[in-house]
Amino acid sequence: MSTRYQVVNPYQGEVIGEYGYTSAEAALAAIATLKAGQRMAKAMVAHERADVLRKLAGLLERHGETLARLITAETGKTISDARVELSRAVNTTIASAEEARQIHGEALDSDAYAPSRGRIGLVCWRPLGTVLCITPFNFPLNIAMHKIGPAFAAGNCILFKPGPANTASARLLTELCYQAGIPQDVLQLCIPSLPDMAAIIGHPDIDAINFTGGTAAADAIAAAAGYKKLLLELGGNDPLILMPDGDVDAAVEAAINQRFATAGQRCTAAKRVFLHRDVHAAFRERLLARTRQLVVGDPSLEETFVGPVIHADAAAAVMAGIEQAVAAGASLLCGGKREGNVILPTILDQVTDQCALMTEELFGPVIPLAVFDSLTELIARINNTPYGLQAGVFTQDLRVIRQLFEALDVGSLMANDGPGFRAEHFPFGGVKGSGVGREGVKYAIREMSIQKTLVL
Numbered sequence: 001m002s003t004r005y006q007v008v009n010p011y012q013g014e015v016i017g018e019y020g021y022t023s024a025e026a027a028l029a030a031i032a033t034l035k036a037g038q039r040m041a042k043a044m045v046a047h048e049r050a051d052v053l054r055k056l057a058g059l060l061e062r063h064g065e066t067l068a069r070l071i072t073a074e075t076g077k078t079i080s081d082a083r084v085e086l087s088r089a090v091n092t093t094i095a096s097a098e099e100a101r102q103i104h105g106e107a108l109d110s111d112a113y114a115p116s117r118g119r120i121g122l123v124c125w126r127p128l129g130t131v132l133c134i135t136p137f138n139f140p141l142n143i144a145m146h147k148i149g150p151a152f153a154a155g156n157c158i159l160f161k162p163g164p165a166n167t168a169s170a171r172l173l174t175e176l177c178y179q180a181g182i183p184q185d186v187l188q189l190c191i192p193s194l195p196d197m198a199a200i201i202g203h204p205d206i207d208a209i210n211f212t213g214g215t216a217a218a219d220a221i222a223a224a225a226g227y228k229k230l231l232l233e234l235g236g237n238d239p240l241i242l243m244p245d246g247d248v249d250a251a252v253e254a255a256i257n258q259r260f261a262t263a264g265q266r267c268t269a270a271k272r273v274f275l276h277r278d279v280h281a282a283f284r285e286r287l288l289a290r291t292r293q294l295v296v297g298d299p300s301l302e303e304t305f306v307g308p309v310i311h312a313d314a315a316a317a318v319m320a321g322i323e324q325a326v327a328a329g330a331s332l333l334c335g336g337k338r339e340g341n342v343i344l345p346t347i348l349d350q351v352t353d354q355c356a357l358m359t360e361e362l363f364g365p366v367i368p369l370a371v372f373d374s375l376t377e378l379i380a381r382i383n384n385t386p387y388g389l390q391a392g393v394f395t396q397d398l399r400v401i402r403q404l405f406e407a408l409d410v411g412s413l414m415a416n417d418g419p420g421f422r423a424e425h426f427p428f429g430g431v432k433g434s435g436v437g438r439e440g441v442k443y444a445i446r447e448m449s450i451q452k453t454l455v456l
């Protein structure tokens with residue numbers, strides 16, 4: 001395997017960077033540095049960690065445009081979507097700063113049960129040690145901060161492993177972390193080649209793995225990790241549901257913003273749209289009209305709404321999903337064409353549940369429409385997927401919301417919004433193949449900590 005790699009702009013196709021993988025020796029040296037740095041990390045008290053994170057938030061704001069343009073160049077995310085990511089990353093970092101001051105446990109009374117012994121149990125949160133934070137291509141800043149921020153807030157050391165495509169933005173983020181006051185002995189960046197990752201994951205001085213990405217990588221990580229703490233944020237096949245009394249225009253806007261924005265490359269994208277038969281035609285016509293208004297193409301232009309997907313293989317996979325659905329009888333209402341790595345926003349109608357793009361995760365700007373008649377039928381069809389991340393339902397009927405909340409295999413249900421809603425401080429994560437554990441700043445802090453009890 002080559003020791004070097006290139007980063008290619010997904011839209012223009014030119015090489016924007018060439019780098020060397022972090023060698024296995026350098027990765028081991030970074031792990032040793034972090035092991036030694038754990039003493040320094042523990043010595044930083046809560047208000048010091050909070051102040052560093054608050055300063056980092058200010059640096060992210062100050063360098064936001066530079067970081068956004070790096071993200072656009074390396075991932076093809078539109079500049080407007082990249083700026084949204086930066087504002088989200090600032091929120092994540094501010095929330096990490098504030099939660100760093102709130103890591104409190106509880107005091108327990110031993111005499112809650114006989115015999116009386118008069119002891120008090122002080123349950124405290126303490127850092128795990130060194131956390132290997134592995135991040136995906138699609139949100140290189142905000143997902144990195146959802147790991148670095150809470151891990152540092154909890155008092156851990158961090159080995160940060162971004163995707164190779166994100167080398168430039170990851171290097172700048174790491175430098176800003178140092179400028180903010182995170183010591184180099186507490187945060188190290190590494191980008192090894194994949195064959196070297198198993199030894200890093202299994203290293204005894206890596207205490208936990210905080211991973212966001214796809215199932216195949218998660219399987220390999222879990223196999224290499226053994227009995228370590230794993231926090232896995234994986235794929236999604238999230239539904240958007242429109243009931244007969246739902247707001248059609250609001251549902252259309254959610255579908256546009258949560259499936260065509262970021263070229264559909266979000267774990268929480270509205271990857272399946274289930275329409276009650278009574279509102280199918282109205283939704284379809286309004287979605288078509290809005291889709292035809294979208295600007296598609298160069299992600300560096302302010303007006304562009306749909307840019308390219310991350311690379312040619314990803315584009316080919318999306319086109320294969322579209323072609324398979326059409327071959328199975330779906331109607332192609334618009335799109336279905338590829339120009340380089342740009343997939344024209346695509347709407348498919350009457351898509352059968354057996355199509356791959358209804359049961360698996362498709363990472364592209366494709367909206368399959370499916371019609372249902374009853375809640376019982378709907379629930380069974382939505383749960384028929386290996387994933388269970390988020391769902392969104394448009395209805396005014398609280399009984400329907402409650403019934404779906406209890407019946408759907410998801411981590412979160414959004415009422416009158418799409419599945420792509422996310423607040424950085426809310427618990428985030430799924431069930432089944434969508435992962436293990438919860439991010440969302442306060443929850444990630446506790447996932448990357450242990451409870452240590454002092455009995456007095």
Ligand SMILES: NC(=O)c1ccc[n+]([C@@H]2O[C@H](COP(=O)([O-])OP(=O)(O)OC[C@H]3O[C@@H](n4cnc5c(N)ncnc54)[C@H](O)[C@@H]3O)[C@@H](O)[C@H]2O)c1
Nearest residue numbers: 135136137162163197212213214217220233234235236267
């Ligand atoms: N649940 C979430 O919060 C969330 C958020 C964003 C993306 N995702 C998921 O991530 C996927 C898209 O991102 P991607 O293409 O970057 O995912 P990916 O799994 O290909 O890569 C993710 C990260 O894991 C690394 N990696 C890959 N194979 C590995 C291995 N064997 N050992 C160790 N590390 C390995 C990659 O280098 C990268 O840094 C989609 O499935 C998407 O749903 C989930």
Ligand SMILES: O=CCS(=O)(=O)O
Nearest residue numbers: 139265266267268422
């Ligand atoms: O890919 C999913 C990340 S987020 O946009 O839902 O936070």
